[in-house]
Amino acid sequence: MDGAAIAGETIEISGIVQGVGFRPFVYRLALRLGVDGTVSNAGGRVLIHVGGPRTALEAFAAALVAEAPPLARIERVERRPAAVPEPGFRIVESGAGTVSIGVVPDVATCPACRAEIADPNARRHRYAFTNCTDCGPRFSIVAGLPYDRPATTMAGFPMCPACRAEYENPADRRFHAQPIACPACGPRLWLEREGTEIASADPIIDAAELLRSGHILAVKGIGGFHIACDATDAAAVATLRARKHRPTKPLAVMADLPAAHRLCVISPKEEAALLAPSAPILLLPLRPDAALATGLAPGQSHLGLMLPYTPLHHLLIAATGRPLVMTSGNRSSEPQIFRDDEARTGLAGIVDGFLMHDRPIARRLDDSVTRFAAGGLRVMRRGRGLAPLPLALPEDFEGAPPVLAMGGELKSALCLTHGARALLSHHLGDLDEPATGDAFETALADYSALFAHVPQVIAADLHPDYRASRLAAALAEARGLPLESVQHHHAHIAAAMAETGWRRTDGKVVGIALDGLGLGNDGTVWGAEVLVCDYRESRRIARLSPIQLAGGDAASREPWRALLAHLDRALGRAVVDGDASLAALFAGKPVPTLRAMMDKGLNAPPASSAGRLFDAVAALLGLAPDRLSHEGEAAMALEAGAAGEAAPYPFAISAQDDLIEIDPAPLWRALRANLAAARPLPEMAAAFHTGLAEAFVSVAAQAAAEAGTHAVALSGGVFQNARLLEEAVARLRARGLTPLIPAEVPANDGGLALGQAVVAAARHMA
CATH class of the missing domain: 3.30.420.40 (ATPase, nucleotide binding domain)
Structure with missing residues (x-):
């Protein structure tokens, strides 16, 4: 074959390829290799129409995988012959298509953006909403797919000329960064107390002063509100516990990396986990001499610690100069609050003021919680930074029917499957609380619509009185779909099997299931x-x-x-x-x-x-x-x-x-x-x-x-x-x-929905 011969082809890339700077990467790669064509989003895929010398096309296709953006996760590349495109290369508007489960989670602030907000000469100096294609809000602002600005909660912030120029410049790291903003055109920050905005030249400086003086503040973040106080102030911590009716449950702490090392014993692998784009809460051994208030984690040897993961958090931690308690903004046992008006009423009497912003949050996302155990990082709560990354199922689930699994009563989560991929939702809470039950139904509608999921099977826990089980039965009846009831502990073991790649054809496993309570096959x-x-059945x-x-x-x-x-x-x-x-x-x-x-x-x-x-x-x-x-x-x-x-x-x-x-x-x-x-x-x-x-x-x-x-x-x-x-x-x-052993999937009831989904899928496969 003549390597210089001009040819055209269509390249379709599936996986996590939206919200990660993939189209700008393709554009720059095409310019570098001298090929022509277009790139666009279509549903959860990226479509590339490319043409040029055969040798250049081969180099282009190889580089798409080898040099992909760090946040991308390529799962499939399909190449097909096509007509030779017109000269030049451009990014075109996103096309329609079947939505797949490929939305990137919210990503912690990248080093380039951190440097920018610290630079007095930069246009975004001390700007709390700085982001680029490598970082910033994603899942928390997505209202629909394809992932373009009009389909996010940034739609109400028209770009100023300077931001528009960056957005349209292929050489800029903000080329097609959908949440792009600056002080001239983006979201703004303010401090309010008793329902009134406080005049402030710098709300972060004033909020930091309140925190240092022992006050408790609600801080609006990416996926909802936190309640914050000085983690070195025992009186402030005691007041927060009393107001929130949370007497002993450990409180998470946010600190910068040098302070984190002074508070906890942190190994290199633990430091890497803290610095990961997901920026989770990580359980770490407390140092005996840690300069922290008593009462943060009563009776515990470990502390839940996270690093600042948004510009707002970086600026607030720096201005306060102390580690801060950052616990979910809610009343005890209720869902985290993520809407402004709900915060003003729901957190009244708990906080002394609010650090607010006007970028809407599309969905509630609690912080993810992790710990190292048995040689690996284990997810205990799947939330901000991890959801909704899809999980790869064993290869012989490729032909499985789409399943909607409803999870259990506690630590509830949903699971949607598309063939050999599963989308396990973020942590939704305990359904024995009415407000959480309502939030669960909202999340069900949200996920189903966002990912255009049309199940053929519905799965639920064997316990008929769980709210999730009742809802599953009602949905199955209304839609005329089969309902698969999966025993609680079988679901636990099946989730571990699926995550670790155990195929349906690999035969049986032995499972040790240890938890609180779950209804057994014998009614006890x-x-x-x-x-x-195996996936289809279990025997105790x-x-x-x-x-x-x-x-x-x-x-x-x-x-x-x-x-x-x-x-x-x-x-x-x-x-x-x-x-x-x-x-x-x-x-x-x-x-x-x-x-x-x-x-x-x-x-x-x-x-x-x-x-x-x-x-x-x-x-x-x-x-x-x-x-x-x-x-x-x-x-x-x-x-x-x-x-x-x-x-x-x-x-x-x-x-x-x-x-x-x-x-x-x-x-x-x-x-x-x-x-x-x-x-x-x-x-x-x-x-x-x-x-x-x-x-x-x-x-x-x-x-x-x-x-x-x-x-x-x-x-x-x-x-x-x-x-x-x-x-x-x-x-x-x-x-x-x-x-x-589960790792990405919680071993607790937060992983039940995945187990239910694979059991139901296996029962409906040949």
Whole structure:
């Protein structure tokens, strides 16, 4: 073939190719290589019509992948012969097309923009909305696709001549940057108190002064409002907790990188995670001498820390000169507020003022939360900076029907699938709160419209009374679609399988699912199970011996109830009542009433719950309050209290009616003896983690041998405990088994929708 011969072709690129500067990159590449044509967006794809010498076209096609913008994620390149285009190369208006799941998340401020806002001679010096093609708001401002300015919340800010010149200049880093703005034409910032705007030459300077003097401010960011105060001011932190009715739940802190190193022990890989474009909250070990207020993370050894990720945050942190609490702008248990009028009413009485701006927010996005465990970065809450990046499913899901999966009741999230790609939504909250339920339905409509998703199957949790399950059933009936009900723990394990690339044809895996509560196939409450499953079905082979949850849901809020049930079962009521130290734990509590409820089976359902086991052990060791103020409080304290190496506490393992029982009774006898001997608490907490991991891994290893598989998937909210996860992973690997561990997908209920989606898809594939 003559390399100099002129030819034309169409190149179609799919993936994350919008909002990342892909079209300007193509334009500059075409000019450099001397090819002609056009580039445009079409739905979630980029279409290139290109022509020139054959050798130049080959170089062009190779460079498209090799030199793509850093935020792009190319998943497919299709090349087809076409007519030779007219001379020259240009970017054309976006065309119509089927929308795919390819919107880039919001991206932290890039170094070039940070330098610009710090430069007194720059046009955007100290401008809080500076951005370019490599950074700035994306998903939080998108109102529709294709991703062009008229389809964003920047549509109401016409570009000034200077910004227009940058936007249209192929040599400028803001060439076709849709959120482009400057002080002359873009969003503005102001400070207000008691509903009145305060005259201010620099609202950030004045806001910083208020923060330094102990005030609490609402700060409007990218995905919603934060509540901010000085993280070194104990009185301000205590006031914030009192006003927000958040007595113990840890508060996130924002600091610049030098301050972060003074506050926490940060490894190179952790620093890289903090500096990533997603800029998540990262759980980091606190330094003993950290200059922070007490009360930020009571009883915890780690702090949730993030770096400034917008120009506004960079300027505010610099002006304050101190780390700041940056917690979600909401009332306790309610969704984060992201609209101005709602903030003024909803945060009244909590904050002393508002740092506001007039760029609308298209959708609520909480900060993502991550931590390192078992050798990798694990997402605990998927939000700003991560959503809505699509997840690649195993290759043999390519022909799957599109599925809408509705998730669970807590930490809810949606999942939409397109063949071998899945879009797991951002964190939506707990649906037992009415306001969150309303926000969930809004998000469902938003995602369905934005991504033009038309499901052929709807999936939901097996529990029929979850709000998400009821909504799924109503949608399926209204649309005449099949509804797939997926058992809670099967969904947890399937999500881990899908994320780690386990194909439908790879056979079965063993799953260890440890969490709080989930409805089982037998109608009882599960929460600590060993399963053998593929995508289509699962079979439970082992469980933690159940206890009765006296008072039902109350047992999830009051750890002493689970402790009473465990001790009565393991030691006997006479021993518990006759041991003065144990009996003291229940002084003043309605023990006779609860025991009568358990005897009669009244509002005392049996449950094999790992979460309630953690609660009970924490209560015995004095690490849990009588009533929890937030989910996971007792378990987090138990993890933080564990230190050093300790031989595992024993569990009894036996076969009972085709189901293996993992009985913690020996654990309770050992704990009682250790307490009497005054064994150090950190050793007892460590021995508990080790014992639980050893018991479940030993059962899973035997199940894997019998099932002929090498893979053991670990999921469920309890596996967010880094110590437990690492103990389990080490034991699996020592036995020659392969752990399948969630990373990008939360192990907690935030990942349920992905598991539901792949199970439903597999059930509807040949």
